[in-house]
Amino acid sequence: MTTAGIDIGSRTIKFVIFEDSKIAYYCITDTTVEPLLKVKEILNGKKFNCIIATGYGRYLTQEIYKCPVITEIKAYAIGAHFLFPDCRTIIDIGGQDTKIIKLKNGSVIDFEMNDRCAAGTGKFLEIMAQTLGMKIEEFGSVALQGKNSVPINSMCTVFAESEVVSLIARGEDKKNIALSLHYSIINRLMAMLGRIEPEDAIVFAGGVAKNPCMVELLKKNLGKLLIPNEPQIIGALGAAIIAQRGDQDEKS
Amino acid sequence: MNNYEKMWQELGLDVALHNEVLAYINKGFQNTVGKQKNRPKTMEYFDNVLHESHGGRVAELLEEKSKGKKIVGFFCIYVPEEIVMALDLVPIALCGGTNFSVPHAEKTLPRDICPLVKSTLGLAFSKTCPYAPIKSLAVGETTCDAKKKVWDILSQKVNFHVMEVPQKKEIIDAHLWDDEVHTFVEKLEKLAEKKLDAGILRENIEIMNNKRKALQHVAKLRIKEPTPISGLDALVVMQAALNDEPVRFTKHVEELCAELDDRIKKGVSPFSNKVKKIMVSGCPSVMGNWKVHSLIESSGGAIVVDETCTGVKYFKDLVDTEVDDIEGLLGAVADRYLKLNCSCFTPNNDRMDMAKNLAKEGNVKGVVQYVLQYCHSYNIEAIRIEGALKQANIPSMKIVTDYSEEDTGQLRTRIEAFLETLA
Numbered sequence: 001m002t003t004a005g006i007d008i009g010s011r012t013i014k015f016v017i018f019e020d021s022k023i024a025y026y027c028i029t030d031t032t033v034e035p036l037l038k039v040k041e042i043l044n045g046k047k048f049n050c051i052i053a054t055g056y057g058r059y060l061t062q063e064i065y066k067c068p069v070i071t072e073i074k075a076y077a078i079g080a081h082f083l084f085p086d087c088r089t090i091i092d093i094g095g096q097d098t099k100i101i102k103l104k105n106g107s108v109i110d111f112e113m114n115d116r117c118a119a120g121t122g123k124f125l126e127i128m129a130q131t132l133g134m135k136i137e138e139f140g141s142v143a144l145q146g147k148n149s150v151p152i153n154s155m156c157t158v159f160a161e162s163e164v165v166s167l168i169a170r171g172e173d174k175k176n177i178a179l180s181l182h183y184s185i186i187n188r189l190m191a192m193l194g195r196i197e198p199e200d201a202i203v204f205a206g207g208v209a210k211n212p213c214m215v216e217l218l219k220k221n222l223g224k225l226l227i228p229n230e231p232q233i234i235g236a237l238g239a240a241i242i243a244q245r246g247d248q249d250e251k252s
Numbered sequence: 253m254n255n256y257e258k259m260w261q262e263l264g265l266d267v268a269l270h271n272e273v274l275a276y277i278n279k280g281f282q283n284t285v286g287k288q289k290n291r292p293k294t295m296e297y298f299d300n301v302l303h304e305s306h307g308g309r310v311a312e313l314l315e316e317k318s319k320g321k322k323i324v325g326f327f328c329i330y331v332p333e334e335i336v337m338a339l340d341l342v343p344i345a346l347c348g349g350t351n352f353s354v355p356h357a358e359k360t361l362p363r364d365i366c367p368l369v370k371s372t373l374g375l376a377f378s379k380t381c382p383y384a385p386i387k388s389l390a391v392g393e394t395t396c397d398a399k400k401k402v403w404d405i406l407s408q409k410v411n412f413h414v415m416e417v418p419q420k421k422e423i424i425d426a427h428l429w430d431d432e433v434h435t436f437v438e439k440l441e442k443l444a445e446k447k448l449d450a451g452i453l454r455e456n457i458e459i460m461n462n463k464r465k466a467l468q469h470v471a472k473l474r475i476k477e478p479t480p481i482s483g484l485d486a487l488v489v490m491q492a493a494l495n496d497e498p499v500r501f502t503k504h505v506e507e508l509c510a511e512l513d514d515r516i517k518k519g520v521s522p523f524s525n526k527v528k529k530i531m532v533s534g535c536p537s538v539m540g541n542w543k544v545h546s547l548i549e550s551s552g553g554a555i556v557v558d559e560t561c562t563g564v565k566y567f568k569d570l571v572d573t574e575v576d577d578i579e580g581l582l583g584a585v586a587d588r589y590l591k592l593n594c595s596c597f598t599p600n601n602d603r604m605d606m607a608k609n610l611a612k613e614g615n616v617k618g619v620v621q622y623v624l625q626y627c628h629s630y631n632i633e634a635i636r637i638e639g640a641l642k643q644a645n646i647p648s649m650k651i652v653t654d655y656s657e658e659d660t661g662q663l664r665t666r667i668e669a670f671l672e673t674l675a
Contacts, residue, residue, distance in 0.1 A: 108672060
């Protein structure tokens with residue numbers, strides 16, 4: 001059976017086709033302000049028996065395609081368990097939220113998720129990179145060149161931004177500021193991890209797992225870290241895998 | 253509604269803005285309560301209580317007032333309603349549950365305080381609370397810091413009385429509360445220009461006890477199979493309880509119970525059999541606020557217990573009437589109200605036991621701890637509640653949110669994921 005999973009996130013849409021127990025196709029597209037139009041484009045001409053939607057746009061997609069939906073928390077658990085059968089903890093930092101998922105035999109047993117505030121998420125990194133005049137793709141590698149981190153105390157994106165502006169005005173090295181911003185996310189993340197008591201093996205997924213500085217700092221704190229080749233598509237993969245089971249109790 | 257515009261104008265309300273408030277609240281109601289299917293028919297009455305809360309009920313209170321009965325507003329279920337009633341005064345809850353008025357409060361108050369306080373004050377500040385101009389006294393209490401300081405501000409403008417709710421449950425605290433109840437009586441006697449009579453107090457205790465018994469009956473029926481009523485509808489009943497005339501309200505609750513009984517016998521439920529039973533614990537959801545209940549029940553949960561002030565706390569204990577004189581009755585009233593287990597108490601061990609027992613009795617799969625943003629005491633106490641529930645192998649999840657709609661996407665994901673994890 002050929003199944004598909006689509007994960008409509010706040011920044012990107014991820015799409016996976018699953019066939020013969022492996023990923024047959026995948027793509028990642030910007031969500032833009034017209035997610036449904038994007039979904040239409042992605043699905044155009046694709047062949048599959050059934051599809052499950054996940055991510056923030058799941059209900060929007062369901063309205064049009066009448067497909068079942070699951071939360072991205074469940075989808076990430078299934079996807080990560082498929083790629084790494086030993087996985088017990090998932091750290092997923094996406095565009096607008098950070099999730100820590102604890103699992104046992106591929107089932108979610110506990111999770112933590114940030115509140116509405118975007119601090120500590122991909123969006124935070126994006127805004128801070130912008131403030132420092134850098135591209136998001138280079139932000140992590142520049143930060144890795146930083147020597148000293150300076151404390152950035154604000155947890156709020158807006159306040160952190162003004163702290164960054166004053167650091168720039170003080171003549172602080174941009175590399176150091178970049179490093180400090182990464183540290184501020186890690187500190188927040190470690191507090192969240194403390195609430196859930198992570199167990200090995202830990203998988204780091206979501207768009208922010210592409211950032212080398214985040215990976216480096218997390219490894220420093222947690223030791224070994226498993227990172228999928230394409231960390232953004234784990235949710236879409238999970239949805240496609242659940243679609244294989246066909247008999248699920250997803251909300252349809 | 254237009255029939256009421258003259259009344260609102262005479263009360264000095266900003267009629268145009270008030271119409272906007274009503275439209276906003278009504279839209280919220282239609283999008284949550286109104287969207288439900290297979291509701292009990294007797295819910296129509298309670299829906300109407302909410303719809304008439306700024307209209308018919310205000311007209312009714314004005315009628316009472318013209319007969320010499322004064323109106324006493326309160327903000328918390330620690331204020332003993334039977335004493336107010338026994339002095340021929342009319343108690344009415346003044347808590348705001350709408351996000352509409354929050355910005356109006358933020359013109360004066362700090363933004364980082366609880367939405368309930370901001371919503372309430374915002375309605376008063378923007379001249380959209382019809383009760384503000386008709387009340388002769390407002391009664392505050394000391395269950396949270398934000399409220400305490402707001403009372404200081406309000407009491408400069410309106411006739412205000414503050415009851416000190418103690419923060420511990422030692423003997424000395426019981427004495428303090430007993431004194432507070434007596435001081436409250438004195439204050440009300442002056443307002444009513446009459447003395448509290450033991451016989452009349454006893455009658456009014458009975459009225460309130462009957463109301464509580466009827467609500468206890470609803471709570472018992474909610475946990476039966478199949479669940480005969482949604483948690484959202486049960487919440488509407490509780491919100492009506494804080495606004496309606498008690499004798500009439502009780503009669504309608506009894507009618508609701510008869511219908512629920514019948515639904516259980518016939519196997520009628522608003523939920524599918526796949527639904528997961530949930531207890532909501534923590535902060536109250538007052539009129540205008542249907543957010544979290546609606547999110548839970550549209551995500552595959554059925555709320556069968558509310559361990560909140562708009563839930564069991566309001567009706568779980570009766571006032572003992574097996575006492576002789578007025579002192580005995582007032583002592584019994586004080587005793588009853590001291591058992592509410594607000595998170596302002598330290599330590600609050602009774603609440604841990606209560607939450608655990610309610611979750612067990614309700615046979616719930618999980619508990620959602622509902623914390624209004626900036627309510628520090630419920631937010632921090634959630635840690636101990638979680639621990640107590642864990643001992644009984646009951647999973648729980650805490651959500652912290654205000655009245656705004658912006659975070660419903662994230663909340664839905666979290667609630668759905670929590671429900672997915674419940675076996």
